[in-house]
Amino acid sequence: MAELLVELFSEEIPARMQARAGDDLKRLVSEALKTANLAFDTAVAYATPRRLALVVAGLPSQQPDLVEEKKGPKYGAPAQAIQGFMKANGIKSLHTEAELRETDKGPFYFVVRKVAGRPTAEVLPEILAKAIAELPWPKSMRWAGDTQRWVRPLHGIVAVFDGMALKGGLAMGEGRQIPFGAQSRGHRFLAPDAFDVITFDDYRVKLHGAKVMLDPAERRALIAQQAAALAREAGVTVKDDAGLLDEVTGLVEWPQVLIGRIDAAFMDLPAEVLSTSMRSHQKYFSTERADGSLADRFLVVANMEAPAGSERAKTIVAGNERVLRARLADARFFWDQDRQQPLSARVPRLKEIVFHARLGTVADKVSRLEDLAAEISNYVPGADRDEARSAARLAKADLVTGMVGEFPELQGVVGRYYALNDGKAPAVADAIAQHYAPLGPHDACPSAPVSIAVALADKIDTLVGFWMIDEKPTGSKDPYALRRAALGVIRLIVENKLRLPLLKAFAVAQADYAGLSAAPVAGDLMDFLGDRLKVVLRDQGVRHDLITAVMARGGEDDLVRLLARVEALGSFLDSDDGSNLLVAYRRAANIVRIEEKKDQRS
Template identity: 50%
Template sequence: MPDLLLELLSEEIPARMQADAAAHLKKAVTDALVARGCLYEGARVLVTPRRIALSVHGLPPASPDVKEERKGPRVGAPEAAIQGFLKSAGLASIDQAIIQSDPKKGDSYIAVIEKPGRPTPDVIAEIVPEVIRSFPWPKSMRWGAASTSTSSLRWVRPLQSILCTFGPETEEPAVIPFAVDGIVSGDTTRGHRFMAPATIRARRMDDYLTSLDKAFVVADPEERKRRILADARNLCFAQGFELVEDEGLLNEVAGLVEWPVVLMGSFEESFLAIPDEVIRATIRANQKCFVVRDPRNGRLANRFVLTANIEASDGGKAIIAGNERVIRARLSDALYFWQTDQKPLPDFENAAAKPLDQRMAKLRALNVVFHEKLGTQGQRVDRIKALARHIAPLVGADPDLAERAAELAKADLMTEVVGEFPEVQGLMGRKYALLQGEHESVAAAIEDHYKPQGPSDRVPTDKVAVAVALADKLDVLTGFWRIDEKPTGSKDPFALRRAALGVIRLLTDNGLKFSLGQIGGFSADLLSFFHDRLKVLLRDQGQRHDLVDAVLASGEGNDDLLLVVRRVEALAALLGTEDGKNLLAGTKRAINILRIEEKKDGRAHDGAPDAALVEAKGLPEEKALFAELQSASARARDHVGREDYAGAMKALAELRPAVDAFFDKVTVNADDPALRENRLRILGQLRAATATVADFSKIEG
């Protein structure tokens, strides 16, 4: 079957946009093919700084014929309705329609529309220009002479050529002819901008890749990443060092080069007096280079690894020298900032105060605004201090240490290093705190109170750090809720979803029982927001959404997120057993019966069953379930009281045989009204027993 090869060659595409652009091209083209009836076997997309290439293999030579029936108005309908139907169906007269009879609705007109298939090249020639013109670049503009026309193509960088071929593997593929803004499609591309700029003819994906590789272009981004990482590791190993690996930087560097050439540079050893994190930050941010570790002491070495985009005739000496000059200048600035931050502020009114205390005093004095409705950063720090002191004993932390850490948590915002390298915020606060003799837990809290900042970020474990991190995030959440600045849809300018997720992970990962309702300003609406974030987290961890809903619907202790998680886990474990599945089926049957009968009776059947009536008139299976309920319910409540949800589930699972036998032998809606009422109350007890841990009616299946 024929294959499609498409390449869009342009000036350099920003690295951060490449992956999304490749994914969009693949989805847009394949979705459009399928929508037109051109099903395919597989698709592959590749991207470099200068090109996006798509291969779709196993396409049919033509789209299939389509026969569509379109229902029209009834026979005898007004003329306007008839004419509208003819126009929409493309019929010349009503005689071209057929009449369909319906015993209930009467006769109506049906148009049978037959659309012949189209050659797949014609379909592709229609799709690709549409995809190119509507490409959703985050930023795009019109380039060159075409920029004077509002109808010309907008693209992230100037589009230079379009390669588009189609044909079976055994034959010479044909060019799909079309043009976009004067760029005519063809079967050629170009290699590396400097090392192989000549035109290359390509037929299909396999020889396209081979030809590009010979022309110094590695089209597959994963292969570029593999080569960069392997060469960097080997180069470091040969010099007696270790590469400090960085997945984010690797992805970015792979998006900057088409032919990766890994080189090593160096800087003066005197710069190693700067903290490793600052060295790494400046080298990474400014030069997109990897840092190198000395395995003998675990510290950074005075080396760095860069990735060039060319095999230079001098072996890369000039490239290395250029990077060394820039890095030397940046590290010189960083060393000055680092040394300056450790000195008292000049002319400060309290020269005897420690450096971080002086920085905090400066932050307060400048009245730096946190939010116009929530006050200054100094006022925010005061709120965090009070909240951290309140939270500390609840999480096992020292209140005095928590308050001290909260006082200094934002002080490094006023340091020279953080002003130049914002990404080391918190981390530098920790280093400066240790230098001025603060308690280790205070220093740890200054660094870690921002954490976790995402689902994969590290969660603090030091109790003081946990207290301050909770205080920081809860202050943000309750504050913005108080001024009604809540996330809406996809917009969350103050990262409140991330803050709520951070609170959840701080509590659950550290196994902390903590009632959110005891925090001032914590509303029911905010608790609901937390529940939504918890659902997302648990779904990402593989838990079923309906189990989370079932646990939350029970209404018991829902402001203690750790207990909610434990109940969900226990419920999932129960439903993973045969007893659990059958108990669920029986309980849902009981709930459905109760819902129907309570609606009919206009009242709930949740009173205690009449034990004497059960004994006098009950069937054996009825008596057995009644007795089991008394025992199992008591055991389940006891386990719940001790927060042993697994034990509670196990106790409830023992009801399964009695529930099965009851529904097999007992008629709930007995003719005797008293017996009917009593049996409904037995089912009400079953509903109440399971509700101690979850609302089983919310569980699917």
């Protein structure tokens, strides 16, 4: 059995696309091999910033021979039908080149041919050229005079089968092609020279010698290990950030983690501003002290061989510290400028931001939020109505600040700092920061009374508005994240045990939408939340029949009471009385079913 090695060598592939591209290459080639009757043992894909690689093990030297059978006309069929069958199959005599077989419908002619399998080395170039050309990318480009599109300019293709380079190549248009070969290249700066490869093991060893770690999992583990060691030496810990770790893994072929220091002049900026600036723009890891506060050290992953303490390492660290100072100087400017104007003075500018073409501006949404948050606060123990209204009014004001313009992911967080700077109550400031939460199943759910009221108001207003204009989620499409908003409403109510009448909350929200359809949406929206709740409960291991039984009653908009019924029903059915009731019910149901059948026969 033989091995196929493929490498697509290109300019830097965006980190977020690499894993998917490797999977797609594996899928396209694997499916094509199966279609061509070429069985194989394993197929494994790898990705680095400059290459996609695929190794397929256990391929045969040629396709298996096939027996091709075609059914023809019936014995005694008109001559025209027989002649057409003979011509289509290239035969001159039915008696010598066809078989007459008896079937359920009488005797028919059959043509049986043995089709010899083609050498695998002849089939593979066709498979690879098609797979490479059809590789799907979120974004692609053309370059030079070529017509073939790819994510970045493609420079070379390694295609080696059983130790030999395959013939052929990828057509690029205008008569140009990238030929298949057996030559790869190493790290762009550390080992750019070409080298020949014969097998995957040979390829992997030579790549490593050329300062390229092929396996993303190995690069990821090495980065995490080096970062933890450097942080430990500095007396700090690395702030957990799996997403950033995945991203930087896709930015380097030969990772080297180095540690730098944040200029003390910027350490008075909010920790979120510092860490976001480092993460978003520079791809640096933040570090924390033992008490969880942000430390003045950062970790950068270089795509270079630079042992700690070497001149190259010092140069890299100094350069990154200089760039970070410039970034943080910008953040300092926005921080100082934004605080010169109170947050409340920015609210009128929200008229300049469209929330949705049919639902008005963000200013319109804020106006609705004030009323809805005040109403919901009546059902949240400990929530102050005036504070809920104040927080709702200011919740979106930071969208027009310079800081959020530079760091959109800080919306809400920045609003909290600016509200505190303006002398607002801590409960109001916290509600501004938390009103987007929870953003997902693993995101923390607000538990402070005012924060709960404003977060619920924000999500309910969004759901009601989109229901009124009939922009509901369909199938796999949910462009406005309405399922997430619904799950957020469920979590806020259930985790805080709120006795909130949702139908009334939906009606209050709808009443604040002027100029839209007056048709009530509360019932349909309640059904949608019920479906989402079923999903949540099933994920928690609750029996689906209990959920269905309780919800079949209908008309219930108190989620806490609904869940209590599910729990009570489950406890009852698990008891002796419940088991006896089920036995009696099933017996009675069987008797009724038997009697109904008797009635139908009589």
